[in-house]
Every structure is written in C-alpha cells, then in structure tokens.
Amino acid sequence: MKIDRRSFLSFVIGGAAGTALSPLPWKLTDDISIWSQNWPWTPVPPKGETTYVASTCTLCPGGCGISVRKVDDRVVKVEGLKGHPVNDGGICPLGLSGAQLLYSPTRVRAPMKKVNGTWREIAWDTAIQEIADQLKDLREKGQPQSVAWVSDSDRGSVAELSKRFLTVFGSPNFIRTPSIQDSYELVLYLTQGQRAMAGFDLANATYVLSFGSGIIEGWGAPPHLFRAKSVMQQKGGKISQLEARLSKTAAKADQFIPIKPGTEGALALGLIHVILKEGLYRKQIVQDQSTGSDALKKLAGDDFAPEAVSKTTGVDAKTIVELARAFAGAKKPLAVCGRGNGRQEAGSAQEFLAVHFLNALMGSINTAGGVVAVPEPDYVDWPEPEMDAAASAGMQQARVDGAGGKDFPLSRYLLNRLPEALDGGASSPVQVLFVNHANPAFSLVDTARVEKSLKKIPLIVSFSSFMDETAALAHYILPNHIYLERFEDVPASQGFPKPFIGLVKPVVAPILKTRHIGDVVIQVAKAVGGNVASAFAWDSYEACLQESLGDKWDRLKEEVYWVDSNFSPAAFETKSKKFEFANADIALLPAYAALKAPGDDKAFPLTLVPFDTLRLASGAVGTPPFLVKALEETMLQKNDGLVEINPVDAQKLGLADGAAAVLSTPKGSARVKVTLSEGMMPGLIAMVRGLGHTAYDRFLAGRGVNINSLMSSVEAPGTGFEAAWGVRAQLTKA
C-alpha cells in the first residue's frame, strides 16, 4: 500500500480525533493527576476499626473527661467526653492535641543516664538499683532529709506514694510547684479552718468580679469555666474584669476596669470599705455566721477610703463606689482572684484574703453561686508506715524551703525559695532531687538562677516523659508513661465546686520503653530495703490504685469519673465554728501592702507583665505543634517573641508596629519585636508566658522569649509565696 500525503494526513488527523473522542486522554490526565499525588512521602493513614476509649486528661489540673478516638491501635484524636460533669464534651486546644504528645519525637524513649555530659540508654533495673544505692548511702550518712521531691500536685495516689516514700525514708521535703492554690488553701484554712480546695460555682452566680483572673484563659478547669461563663451570661449574669491589659477575659467581660497591676488587693479592701460604710453587706449572715467583723472595719479603714484607693489603683473613686454597690447589690455576687491562669505564682495571701472577705460579707461562701470549700480527697487511706530511727530523725529536720518553719509558719510549700536554700552553703542541702510532672528550670521566675542552683544538686532524677529543660539538667531520666498509656487517679478538678475523682485509663499500650512512675517508686523503695521497702507492700501501682479507690474502682473504670452530686460543704471548723475575719493565725500575716515590680524606676521606665494563653501549654507540658501553629501572630513572628505596647508609648520610643527592639529588665535582655495594642495600659508592656523553650521539638524550641528568664522573684511578706506579677523593664530600638 502506498502512503500518499492524503492518506497520511487522514490517518494522523483521524487518529488524533479518535483519541480525543475516546476516554484515553481523560483517563491519562486523571492517572497522571493521581500518580503525581501519590508520592511515597505523602503518608496514607491506614484504615481500621474505629473505637472510642473514655479517660481523663492530665495536661492541666482541670481533670476534663476525654474520649479518645482510635483506629486499630493508633490514637487518632482526643475529644471531650460528653456528659462529663467537668467539661461535658468541651475541650481546650491543648487537650485536643494529645495524640501529638503521644507520638512526639521528643519523648524520652527509654531510661537514660547522663555519662560525662551525654545521655546513654540504661536498663530499667540497673537505673533503679543505682539510684537506690545512692539513696542508701545518704541514709547511712544520716542525711535522709537531703532528698527532695518536686511535683505539681500533692494529692492522688502518685503524689501520696512519693510523699510516703519520703516520709519513711526520712525527708520532709516534698515540694509542690507554686500556684494560686497555695493562697486559696491558706485563706480557706485561716478563715474557715478547713483544709480544703477552693471551688467556684460560677454558673450560678449573677455577678462575677474578677481581680485579674483569666476565667477564660486557663484559670481553674478551662472548659468547665468556659461553659459556666456562657451559662451565667446567658441567664443575665454580668462579669467585671479588673486588669491592666485588655486580656481575652477582659474583652469578653461585660465591664473592663483598668487597674494598676499589683494593686488588686487595695481595691478589694477599698470595696470592703465602701460596703461596710454604706452598710451594704448581708447583715444577718455576717452577724450569725462570722466573727471579727470589727477587725475588718479596722483592716479596711480610712487608708482604704475610695480617694486613697483611687490613688493606689488608678481606678477613680466614683467607679470604686459604683463597683462596690454593684457587687453588693447583686443577687449572688462572686469575687475571684489569682492572675492569669493561676498556675505560675501563689500570689499575695493578703490580697486573696481581702477578696475572700468580700465574698464573706455577701454570704457568698459555701453557697450556690459562691466560693465552695471542697474537702481534700481522703480515699488514699493506707496504713501508717513503720518508721525507723533514721526516718523519724530525718522527719524532725526543718524543710529545706522553710515552709512551716519559724519564718513562714503558715505555708506548706515554697519551691520559689529552693534556689536560695541551694545556694546557701558550700554543699547543697539537697543531695537527691526527684522531679515529677514539673519543669522548674523553665517555669520558675529567674530561670538563670534556678538553673545555676539546680546544678548544685549531685543527683537529679526526672520522671519526665519528655526531654524538657529540667530533665536536661537531670542525671537520670526514668520516663513515665504519658497519660494515654497509664492508669492514674485525678483527685480533683481545679476550681470545680464539688468533690471529684477522675480516672486516667491506658488508651494504648506503652509505645516506648517507659515505666509507670508508681511502679518505679515501689521498685526503688524495695531496692532501698528495710522499713522503706516494707512500707510498699504492693506488687504494682495498679494494685495500689485499685486498693486505694476501693469500691469506687469498678465504677471509675467504667465511667472514668466520680462526683459527689449531693455534696454540701462542711460547717466551718474554726475555733468559733464561724467564719473568722480575724484570729491569731491571720494576725501572723503583716498588713496588706501592694507589692512593687522589682527594678529601678529610672533605669527601667516601663513595667513588663506576663500573660497566659490557652494556645501555649504551661507547667510540665510542652506545647505540641498544633498549638504553636495556632498561636496568634501578635505573640510570635518567626523566632521573635512579641511585646505588646500601647501605641502612644511606642511612638514615644520611636517604635513602629513590628519593629525589632531590645527588651531589658534587671535580670537580662532579649531581642523582641513590638506589637501595638490599644488594649495595653500606657506605661505597661506585656509578653506571653510559655515561649522561649530550649528543650522539646524543633517546632517549639528556640521560639520567642521565656519571660520567666527576665523576671525576678518577689517573696510575699509573711508567707514566702512567690508573688512576682511583673518586673520593671526598658524597651529600646534594636
């Protein structure tokens, strides 16, 4: 056959037309598109059976119920547990990121020992034996009290196991990290004679006066308060926020009253002054249920008349009087205090006392819509350990932090004083430090000093699941399972107005060579031997937990929470059996005085205050990548932390929005960027707390500035509590 021009063209054109009309090009384009989207490095999540496991979150003291979604053996998502008394399905952004913590590359994969400055993996049994040997040495040398333990909780079975270990070993040095719980517990004890936790029935209040508390910024149990706030405002309730900066809480309050930071206590006393003077308090309640109201009149005397308070606080006298009338006129008023998320410093007990007195004057104590004294959990009821001579002698020694001693007889824990104690002598009074669920090297103020003093301790054992800042300083890391892999009790929900127990349940089998801290404590005790060993008769932590929870165990395993719904607060346990505005213990506290931000006013013309956000984790938890991603651009830009400043101040300093600047305080300086905010009080600058990590993954480490490194410690008079609310600062063009 001859191929001429005509047939060639017919063939080509016909072929092209035929191909175009056939499905082939479309099929090919589709295939190419699919093929080009199936690169081997784009993960394809394997399918499987979806199940949900109920448990309790431990990432903050809120104790929310969680429902963990699994696909086969993988944790895919953590959601809020519907019907749970604390959060009823709601959940905070950190709780939602739980799966990222479980599968985080910065988890400590196995027990580690630091040898010549580098971490080496070590066998569990070897690590436990080596630590036990050092502990035995200390006992033989007659220094059992030089063992200390730092944790963010002193309740529940794990904390009780640690305390039991210390007691039977011979050390009184169990130290809880500072938080507003310290102040609230003290106030409840002083005025009501109750060893209790403060709960807040926000949902049933009709007016909430918040002295800088971040009600929707992590204070208490966040999702619980979010919902309570919504419910309360929907019923017509009002919130007034006293704060120096337009925080999220202030923005969402019905009234924002700017106040000079650190003077909240003066304002509370000013309100008491007006309420007493105008006779606005609930007279019957005060008369029948309290004593010492005369002393209160003296306490809130003429020094706290509106004009005087106006000078201290910057709130004008008229507003003070109106505020007092609004508070007293509300059906169910509730005053709360403790700045920000309340998990950083204990604050001034005198300030908390003044705010508590406000509640007492209006009968808002132990009632619906008020402050409720929630009894400390009592289910951990083990037989008293048998003490040997060494243990008894050790327990007689003064605490290393001075809490409960002659200077601070009312305080229970003063971790903020530990650096000073460690720096005191030639050899460290703490020879062995155990750290569980706490990151003092990051979260205490004046981090450089904390780090320096921690380095004096010859043996630090961290139970951290992550390589955090404190774990990096340790000598051994005995990694605990994370909360999605273990059993544990959550003995309370912070700020929740009823007794509550949550159960943490293993959702997946441990994915790394970690071990439950409870088991490790029992094993260390057994390796130490003698009375220490015999105080820990349990075979495993799970057996211990089951025994402690007794008849609640089965129910908890099924429902993951127990709540005393019929709870009614116990009667006051003071000597008078009434609420006491004054007594011998309260008299031990010096009179209220506003605490100043440390630093020279001339060299540092501005005041730097920290603020909290739910988009950054606090305490022992490192912020997972999702949260760093969700962080506002007014807090972090590239690696620079941002400082909020009022536009007027910025103009004076010649700083434009986004300009680079150097932030200096008496403790050091850092490169920052500025962000202009009309929500900032002039003269004040603010920076978010929770950035500037040196540890954790590449998403978090090296980003922003740790404000704690720029702050310096302020010891509250009378209690020794950490009360640093800010620091003097200077901002200059970079």
Add this chain to the structure above:
Amino acid sequence: MDQPTNKRFGMVIDLDKCTGCGACMVACMAENNVPFREDDTDKLLSIAWMRVYRLKNGKSFPQAEECFLPRPCQHCEGHHGHSPCVSVCPATATDYDMQTGIVSQVPTRCFGCRYCMAACPYHVRQFNWWDPIWPDGMERSLNPDVSVRMRGIVEKCSFCYHRYQRALDEAYAEGRRDLKEHEYQTACTQACPAGAITFGDLNNPAHTVHKLAQPDTAHEGKSRNPKAFRLLERLGTNTKVYYLSSREWVRRAGDSALRKS
C-alpha cells in the same frame, strides 16, 4: 415521587460566647490531618481551615474592645449554588452539593491553579506550598477518614463531610434514612468549650441553627434575628455561616476588612 427534602447544613457562631481559645482551630487540624510546619507564623502561608480572627473596635485604651471571630468555610450558596469558588474551578475540584449545601473540595482533582483562592472573599482556601511532613512517628495520629493533601493543591473546610458520611453509614446500618441533629456535627462544633458554635440543617425548623439564624429564604437566607449577621453579606454570596453578636460594632465589622489574629 417523593423527593427527599434538600438539606442546607449551616453554622451559627455566637461571638458573645466565643472566647477566642482556638479549640475549634486545633480540633479541625486534628480531625482533618492539617499539616504544620516548623515556622507557621506567617498566617498567609499557614494552612488552617478554621481560623480565629481578632476584631477591634478601633478605639484607644481604655475604650478599646476586642472580639474573636472563628471563620470556617462559609459554604456560599450564591444564587442557586453559584458560589464564587465553584464558578471558577476549571477542574470541578470544588462543587456545590445541592443535597447538603456543602461546598466540596476534592483534593485529587485539584491541580493547583488557585483561581478559587482568588475568587473566595473569605480567605478560607489555602494552598499547599510544601509537602506535608510529619515528624517521625507522628503520622500515626493521622485520621484515615480524610485524605492527606500533597504539595501543589488547594484545601479548605468541608464542614467535616466525612463525619456526615460516617453518620449516614451508621444510620443506614440501623435502617434509618435520616439523621438526628446531634449525629452529624463538625469537629469544631463538638470541641467548642464555650458552646459558641451550633451546627445543623438550616432548612429544618426543628434544628437549633434554624431557630438561631432564622433564615429568610425569600431574601437569600438573610437572618431575621437582629443579633445575627453574615460576613460580607452585600456580596450576595449567601453564606451558611451566621454570626451572633450583641455588640453593634462587631456586627458592622462583619462587612469590612477583617484583621487576622
């Protein structure tokens, strides 16, 4: 023959309740396998299907006020399903589903021309400039119900359509053809700790969203609730996300440029 009534899934976000915590953003990321990068601080490049913006009243201290505004895809209906993005997509990668009112996004169809991003008045669409990479081991947390998107394509909020499909599957297995209100809820709605987000069928008078939004179908779904507004309503995009606020300046801000937060 009886036609099943069409649904118009929509959302009502109560800005008085919203606390700006960001739980909706993170719930969405975890549910929908949203990738993250080492530096995600440039919000124009950072992928988030749900983003919380911060609105300001523009006054100076202490009269300054702020409000937070969560912004998922608005699922515009336009006139008869002509949403801005759907109209311009050359690949039919995005489509308006008349049965549900959901604007879909099919990642495998998208070839990354980004016309839709230019067309969307709400910046809900984001482009994958980089390959999604999870740190070693973290890919175990990925949700198999949502495909992982690769570099070069556009993605956006789907009102958690996979949750609708799963809920339907479960209902069908029980022999039901219709869903109860609570059976299909988006991840953000479920997570919101303040109870600010409500989700449901705007066509169903029994659903809470209908009661809150009070859409006037004769006027392109404009709300009869004086507290309610929609974003850039004057564009006629006929969106299915309604916002509630008791503050006038917030309602007005819904019709001007938004500031990122």
